[in-house]
Amino acid sequence: MPPESKSVPAVEDGIQYSFAMEYTGPPLHYGIPRAVPINVDMIPVAAVVPQPSLSEKHSLPVVKPIMSSDPMTLKLSRELKPMESPTSVISFDHRAAGSCDASKDLALGTEITVSPTSVIAFEESEAENHRDCGLSGELSSSGPLEFTNGCCGHSNEFLSNATGSSSTIEFSDSLDKSRESSSRLKVSIDLNQVPDWESNESLLSLDYPSSRVTGDCNNESNSKPAQVVTFRDVESDDGIVDDDFVQNERQVVRVRREVQSKGKKGACYRCLKGSRFTDKEVCIVCDAKYCSNCVLRAMGSMPEGRKCVTCIGFPIDELKRRGLGKCSRMLKKLLNELEVRQIMNAEKFCEANQLPPEYVFVNGTPLCHEELVILQTCANPPKKFKPGNYWYDKVSGLWGKEGQKPSQIITPHLNVGGPIRVDSSNGNTQVFINGREITKVELRMLQLAGVQCAGNPHFWVNEDGSYQEEGQKNTKGYIWGKAGMKLICAVLSLPLPSKSSSPFGESVSSLNCRSVPDYFEQRALYKLLLVGYSGSGTSTIFKQAKILYKDVPFSEDERDNIKLTIQSNVYGYFGILLEGRERFEEESLAEMKKKQFAHETDQIGSADKNDGKTVYSIGPRLKAFSDWLLKTMVTGNLEAIFPAATREYAPLVEELWKDPAIQATYNRRNELEMLPSVSSYYLERAVDVLRTDYEPSDLDILYAEGVTSSNGLACLDFSFPQSAHDKNTDSAYQNDSLFRYQLIRVHARGLGENFKWLDMFEDVGMVIFCISLSDYDQFSVDGNGSLTNKMLLGKKLFESIVTHPTFEQMDFLLILNKFDLFEEKIERVPLSCVDWFDDFHPLVSRHRPNSSSNSINNSPSLGQLAFYYIAVKFKRLYSSLTGRKLYVSLVKGLEPKSVDAALKNAREILKWDEERTYFSHSEYSNYSTEASSYSP
Ligand SMILES: Nc1nc2c(ncn2[C@@H]2O[C@H](COP(=O)(O)OP(=O)(O)OP(=O)(O)O)[C@@H](O)[C@H]2O)c(=O)[nH]1
Numbered sequence: 001m002p003p004e005s006k007s008v009p010a011v012e013d014g015i016q017y018s019f020a021m022e023y024t025g026p027p028l029h030y031g032i033p034r035a036v037p038i039n040v041d042m043i044p045v046a047a048v049v050p051q052p053s054l055s056e057k058h059s060l061p062v063v064k065p066i067m068s069s070d071p072m073t074l075k076l077s078r079e080l081k082p083m084e085s086p087t088s089v090i091s092f093d094h095r096a097a098g099s100c101d102a103s104k105d106l107a108l109g110t111e112i113t114v115s116p117t118s119v120i121a122f123e124e125s126e127a128e129n130h131r132d133c134g135l136s137g138e139l140s141s142s143g144p145l146e147f148t149n150g151c152c153g154h155s156n157e158f159l160s161n162a163t164g165s166s167s168t169i170e171f172s173d174s175l176d177k178s179r180e181s182s183s184r185l186k187v188s189i190d191l192n193q194v195p196d197w198e199s200n201e202s203l204l205s206l207d208y209p210s211s212r213v214t215g216d217c218n219n220e221s222n223s224k225p226a227q228v229v230t231f232r233d234v235e236s237d238d239g240i241v242d243d244d245f246v247q248n249e250r251q252v253v254r255v256r257r258e259v260q261s262k263g264k265k266g267a268c269y270r271c272l273k274g275s276r277f278t279d280k281e282v283c284i285v286c287d288a289k290y291c292s293n294c295v296l297r298a299m300g301s302m303p304e305g306r307k308c309v310t311c312i313g314f315p316i317d318e319l320k321r322r323g324l325g326k327c328s329r330m331l332k333k334l335l336n337e338l339e340v341r342q343i344m345n346a347e348k349f350c351e352a353n354q355l356p357p358e359y360v361f362v363n364g365t366p367l368c369h370e371e372l373v374i375l376q377t378c379a380n381p382p383k384k385f386k387p388g389n390y391w392y393d394k395v396s397g398l399w400g401k402e403g404q405k406p407s408q409i410i411t412p413h414l415n416v417g418g419p420i421r422v423d424s425s426n427g428n429t430q431v432f433i434n435g436r437e438i439t440k441v442e443l444r445m446l447q448l449a450g451v452q453c454a455g456n457p458h459f460w461v462n463e464d465g466s467y468q469e470e471g472q473k474n475t476k477g478y479i480w481g482k483a484g485m486k487l488i489c490a491v492l493s494l495p496l497p498s499k500s501s502s503p504f505g506e507s508v509s510s511l512n513c514r515s516v517p518d519y520f521e522q523r524a525l526y527k528l529l530l531v532g533y534s535g536s537g538t539s540t541i542f543k544q545a546k547i548l549y550k551d552v553p554f555s556e557d558e559r560d561n562i563k564l565t566i567q568s569n570v571y572g573y574f575g576i577l578l579e580g581r582e583r584f585e586e587e588s589l590a591e592m593k594k595k596q597f598a599h600e601t602d603q604i605g606s607a608d609k610n611d612g613k614t615v616y617s618i619g620p621r622l623k624a625f626s627d628w629l630l631k632t633m634v635t636g637n638l639e640a641i642f643p644a645a646t647r648e649y650a651p652l653v654e655e656l657w658k659d660p661a662i663q664a665t666y667n668r669r670n671e672l673e674m675l676p677s678v679s680s681y682y683l684e685r686a687v688d689v690l691r692t693d694y695e696p697s698d699l700d701i702l703y704a705e706g707v708t709s710s711n712g713l714a715c716l717d718f719s720f721p722q723s724a725h726d727k728n729t730d731s732a733y734q735n736d737s738l739f740r741y742q743l744i745r746v747h748a749r750g751l752g753e754n755f756k757w758l759d760m761f762e763d764v765g766m767v768i769f770c771i772s773l774s775d776y777d778q779f780s781v782d783g784n785g786s787l788t789n790k791m792l793l794g795k796k797l798f799e800s801i802v803t804h805p806t807f808e809q810m811d812f813l814l815i816l817n818k819f820d821l822f823e824e825k826i827e828r829v830p831l832s833c834v835d836w837f838d839d840f841h842p843l844v845s846r847h848r849p850n851s852s853s854n855s856i857n858n859s860p861s862l863g864q865l866a867f868y869y870i871a872v873k874f875k876r877l878y879s880s881l882t883g884r885k886l887y888v889s890l891v892k893g894l895e896p897k898s899v900d901a902a903l904k905n906a907r908e909i910l911k912w913d914e915e916r917t918y919f920s921h922s923e924y925s926n927y928s929t930e931a932s933s934y935s936p
């Protein structure tokens, strides 16, 4: 109620009064809904821009479009209908002709002058005898209006397009073809957002760099990107320019609403208390931040998600689109699970928060609502859809961001957007697909697919990948058909046609309150690059991931190939054993001869004769086999004569393995450097493994060497299966089966000289670097041919990769692998045999557990102490090289649980990273990034 002392102003329509009375009844046992006080200062109104000050301030909205002396004229080339809804009037300031009536229609041929002031103002032209110059909501019928610039003769298009409550005006220089970037300015105005819109004093102010417009008209090259259109709040006096958005989405101009806090930086916008370190929730429209005490008051029941009450109905800040529906810890603490779910659903699916169609350009044309729906509801819709400029090749379905390579193959033949332009993807290869000049990386892909690209060909590529040269009838082949294309495309980050038309499950659409299904649930793809020094265990971890996360880890074909690989490996192990046998036999014979000689000299005349046999000698049949095998191995033909050899020699294998000479050799396997430790696993099963009907088990495959592809590059797409734990708790991974991960394993050799192929992996989300802990007492030949400790070789590779420019700012997870071997070895071989580890002096309790009983009294085993020590060594090294934090996981590559834990660790780091990005946009800097498990 107004205070008594003041005189009550004349009652205006629409003013409402509330009465409050103190409650005197019994205490209540339930919560009372709170009336949300409205902060009048925060109600947004379009700012009144004082004209004289505009030219003085750089940051103020300036449109100095043409030449100061010569006004630009807008000519209407089609008749506008009278407006229907009085609320949807866009009335511009009519300073020159104050008598303008915005409620009537514009006559055909009306010219409107854009005055060279800082505010776009449509003024009556002296030349034309027209009735009015109001622009009405009826502009929705979208006809081009001629926009003639009298000063330099350029004809510009003034397009208008309105859907629902929002109206779009687009301004583009259609003649100026010499310029690379089009000089389009798109202004999107949601008429509902501007309460004072109809007032003649309220002006739409455009933050549009004067230089840009002037430059365009005069063909100057100043091409600063267009900036955002801003509706100001009463108090805010400078424009908000979102650099990131402007850089990426140069031609899209967003309406963004922002409030300024009255308190100190980082304080809650409502109570003005707290600092940037207190937890806060952010409004997805205006970026206002509220502490946990104020958030529910400021945001009320959140019918559209996390918006201040005053922001309800406003479109969201597009930068926050990725975070829609992702609940914060604060809300989870304040509200119950059901409420959180409802609010998050509303945030994602409510009408007001959907992508406005006019923010999306396809082949240079803004979409209308129907086109957006077509795109989003087609069988294979674009992923990560957000405002921006896209190109779309309707014939093949190739889809990408304007100026970039294709990112996806969507459903072809959709009637959306304009015709594709030849320079859509900014290619410079002189090779064309469906009228678009392709990018370098696509050309590389075509070459790898065996497509002849000499002579600047123009290809016609269909949705199924069949291609022909333009003007010819016969199909030359299928681009995606060749074996290995999946891998090539994964590595080059190029899309493949999707197999299933609807890749996302039904479950999501049941949450959907709109008829448009699924498209909000876009499954993000996180790429993980797995790399390490030779023998560190990368292929074991890769195979383990396949077994863990794939329902069918290996196809029939793969299993057949793996079988041959394993069998040929086993022949190889036999070869090494037979070679060792020969060596031991010779040594033995020499020893015997030496002994015999000593014996003979001692006992001259003794009749004792050596028959030339030792414990390592074999019979003639096995000797013949041995000679053949060794010869074949030396000539490198083992795989070529395979599998015929299996059939011919399989019966001999049993005899060979049981032969005492081979068993004696096998007992001395530690002396056979070439024999890998994993060989025992197969040799002991050799008879079974070399049968023709052998079928490798998953464990056989896991242990097998050489199974991951020959060039060391392998790629696995997977999702983490949802665990019961995830389902039952409010774990962040409740919807994790919606996320896809791609594990790319590359052999260090496959990275090329000076790691020249590393930049192929620039778009990975994280690098997982693998070190074998048990390498510390092993040696290998380095690049210069000298024998070097393998741990140090691994360290050197690590240094090269973490400092590679491709991985600047990249997260690294270090896997310290083969902990089982390490724990056992460290009891025998001191860690200090590597110089780098010479300061390892563990304090070990007398009751220290050994590797086999490592938790008797909770004190760590020597292996665990050494692991922590090595992890810290790598962390310090990493921090000194990059200034960042290294995550470390302890792994036993042959144990599925251990690999699962490490990859889930990687997932967690990716999530932190994502949240960090999201929170940093919201000035949250107190987010902890402490690694959890194993991280010392
Ligand atoms: N005991 C044990 N052996 C392992 C472990 N991880 C891998 N291995 C074995 O170590 C050997 C080398 O592992 P790989 O996975 O082939 O190593 P890589 O990184 O692929 O190295 P390249 O084969 O040289 O490309 C294989 O015989 C594996 O079975 C582990 O955690 N414990």
Ligand SMILES: [Mg+2]
Binding pocket: 535, 538, 539, 540, 705, 706
């Ligand atoms: Mg390997």
